[in-house]
Amino acid sequence: MNKLKYILPLLFLSFSIESFAQREDTGNYEYDKEYMFGVNKNTNGGLIGGFIFKAGTRIDDSQFSFWAIELSNVKNPKEVRYTNTLGNSYIFGKSNYLYSIRPQYGREIILFKKAPNQGVQVSALAAIGPSFGLIAPYYIEYVLNRVETVREQYDPEIHQSIFNILGTGRLFEGIGQSEFAIGANLKAALSFEFGVFRSNATGLELGYMLEGFTKEIPLIPTTENRQLFQSVYFTFFYGFRQ
Numbered sequence: 513m514n515k516l517k518y519i520l521p522l523l524f525l526s527f528s529i530e531s532f533a534q535r536e537d538t539g540n541y542e543y544d545k546e547y548m549f550g551v552n553k554n555t556n557g558g559l560i561g562g563f564i565f566k567a568g569t570r571i572d573d574s575q576f577s578f579w580a581i582e583l584s585n586v587k588n589p590k591e592v593r594y595t596n597t598l599g600n601s602y603i604f605g606k607s608n609y610l611y612s613i614r615p616q617y618g619r620e621i622i623l624f625k626k627a628p629n630q631g632v633q634v635s636a637l638a639a640i641g642p643s644f645g646l647i648a649p650y651y652i653e654y655v656l657n658r659v660e661t662v663r664e665q666y667d668p669e670i671h672q673s674i675f676n677i678l679g680t681g682r683l684f685e686g687i688g689q690s691e692f693a694i695g696a697n698l699k700a701a702l703s704f705e706f707g708v709f710r711s712n713a714t715g716l717e718l719g720y721m722l723e724g725f726t727k728e729i730p731l732i733p734t735t736e737n738r739q740l741f742q743s744v745y746f747t748f749f750y751g752f753r754q
Contacts, residue, residue: 543754544570545567548566548568548749548750548751550750552746552747553745554745554746555589556584558585562583564583564749566749571619577617578619579617582613582614583612583614584614586612596677602652605735607732610645611645612646619639620636621636633715634703636701636702636703638698639698643695644692644694645692647692648689648690652665652678654677656676697721704717704718712752721741723741725739
């Protein structure tokens with residue numbers, strides 16, 4: 513009886529390890545939560561278009577719901593960056609920045625699952641939510657005369673000579689004079705996950721974004737300004753699962 517007392521736990525442990533190994537071999541790594549961080553590049557943004565955080569919850573074997581929040585810098589398609597003789601760059605004609613904060617709710621459907629520790633998982637997703645726009649003044653440093661310069665928001669009626677622009681203002685200068693705009697956004701995308709670790713996720717999201725505000729956003733006063741923006745984007749993401 514004493515030997516049996518030690519043998520039974522060992523047999524149970526051996527069976528548990530074998531069952532776990534079989535489950536791992538099938539590739540069915542089960543998880544209920546996932547948390548993703550991403551860096552965005554889009555046709556309305558600069559080198560880095562924005563950042564995103566997403567939290568997903570499993571609905572069934574192939575479907576997730578998620579909440580996300582994006583922070584993005586939205587540009588006018590006609591913005592052109594110049595570099596002066598001092599090596600400073602600026603965007604001639606630009607009067608305002610537009611920073612968009614986008615809370616979103618969406619659904620993601622897994623189209624193709626990947627094999628254990630290899631392959632690519634393909635998902636389709638869609639999301640919708642409000643947009644909160646921060647319209648911040650774009651400051652430049654401008655030469656008034658040989659001894660005096662000013663830093664102020666670009667005004668096409670005043671700052672007409674590109675040769676008198678020394679560069680942009682300081683970071684976040686004039687942010688206290690910002691205005692707000694309310695709108696909405698929606699997006700549709702395909703997600704390609706190619707991470708090799710089951711508890712982590714690394715991949716790429718390719719999609720289309722449509723965003724509208726209740727008023728025109730005067731990014732460049734001398735050209736056509738919009739209240740509706742559309743873009744194609746891709747996002748590199750990394751995250752983990754539980």
